[in-house]
Amino acid sequence: MAKIEPLQNLMAEYLNEATLPSTWCPGCGIGTTMGGLVRAVSASDIPREKFVLVTGIGCYGGAGTYIRMSDIHALHGRCPSYATGLKLARPDLHPILLMGDGDSSAIGGNHLIHAARRNINITAIIMNNHIYGMTGGQYSPTTPIGTKAATAPFGLTDHPFDICRLVAAAGGTFVARTTVYHVAQLASLIGRAIAHPGFSLVEVESICPTYFGRRKKMGSPVQMLHWLKDNSVSAAKAKEMSPEELEGKVVTGVFVEEHRTECVAEYQELIKRIHAK
Ligand SMILES: Cc1ncc(C[n+]2csc(CCOP(=O)(O)OP(=O)(O)O)c2C)c(N)n1
Numbered sequence: 001m002a003k004i005e006p007l008q009n010l011m012a013e014y015l016n017e018a019t020l021p022s023t024w025c026p027g028c029g030i031g032t033t034m035g036g037l038v039r040a041v042s043a044s045d046i047p048r049e050k051f052v053l054v055t056g057i058g059c060y061g062g063a064g065t066y067i068r069m070s071d072i073h074a075l076h077g078r079c080p081s082y083a084t085g086l087k088l089a090r091p092d093l094h095p096i097l098l099m100g101d102g103d104s105s106a107i108g109g110n111h112l113i114h115a116a117r118r119n120i121n122i123t124a125i126i127m128n129n130h131i132y133g134m135t136g137g138q139y140s141p142t143t144p145i146g147t148k149a150a151t152a153p154f155g156l157t158d159h160p161f162d163i164c165r166l167v168a169a170a171g172g173t174f175v176a177r178t179t180v181y182h183v184a185q186l187a188s189l190i191g192r193a194i195a196h197p198g199f200s201l202v203e204v205e206s207i208c209p210t211y212f213g214r215r216k217k218m219g220s221p222v223q224m225l226h227w228l229k230d231n232s233v234s235a236a237k238a239k240e241m242s243p244e245e246l247e248g249k250v251v252t253g254v255f256v257e258e259h260r261t262e263c264v265a266e267y268q269e270l271i272k273r274i275h276a277k
């Protein structure tokens with residue numbers, strides 16, 4: 001992997017200025033995540049034309065039009081299925097899935113766990129802003145208990161999913177989390193996920209100042225970033241903390257990095273064996 005470049009060196013090459021301005025609210029975490037993605041792609045050993053962005057339906061869904069890379073815009077929650085089909089048909093391509101917490105863990109939850117189970121060599125980036133941004137602030141499976149949302153005006157009574165633990169339990173072989181505050185770690189973890197030969201997930205703790213932060217009275221986007229800085233702990237430090245101390249904290253780092261048979265390679269081997277008979 002080449003050195004990760006500062007984002008300003010890559011803007012002219014990757015940003016599709018003709019499609020701007022973007023629809024994203026000022027201070028939204030999606031732009032920062034896209035910055036990390038572009039830096040990781042440009043530093044990768046895989047040629048840029050081999051990447052395909054697969055975007056689901058959510059605020060981040062327009063990302064494919066703003067960045068100069070091949071892209072497919074999938075149905076809500078169906079990124080893993082589109083990417084699986086693409087990878088089976090063209091194993092030389094590297095799909096990068098862009099999903100939201102609602103897209104990936106609600107309507108698309110089933111698709112996500114089965115892609116992880118198969119250990120298909122695709123990279124999933126989940127921007128977890130803990131809310132449905134695009135449709136106006138309904139709660140998602142990652143909204144913290146007690147949060148007031150458009151569909152929980154008196155506070156949510158459901159317990160949230162931990163997306164990393166879900167994907168690790170399903171069989172994902174590279175599972176990591178970072179935040180939009182930690183921009184260097186963001187680019188480097190996406191780079192490691194891309195290089196990993198199996199199902200890789202980077203969950204990005206993102207911010208939605210418009211529907212999550214405003215309702216929770218978290219202040220400006222800058223104050224939300226400060227909240228992330230003050231409430232994040234590394235996986236190494238988390239090991240020494242009690243469950244009470246970890247309550248409400250964002251644990252960052254790599255949780256799983258292991259090697260297991262990859263499904264497309266196995267499938268191709270099977271085809272070869274059948275043809276050889
Ligand atoms: C089949 C289907 N059901 C529901 C919707 C409506 N819908 C569009 S985006 C969205 C939620 C998006 O939330 P999330 O994935 O968290 O992304 P965000 O907008 O927060 O970035 C929903 C429910 C849809 N487009 N298609």
Ligand code: SF4
Binds near residue numbers: 027
């Ligand atoms: S509604 Fe939230 S997630 Fe959507 S663009 Fe605005 S800040 Fe970002």
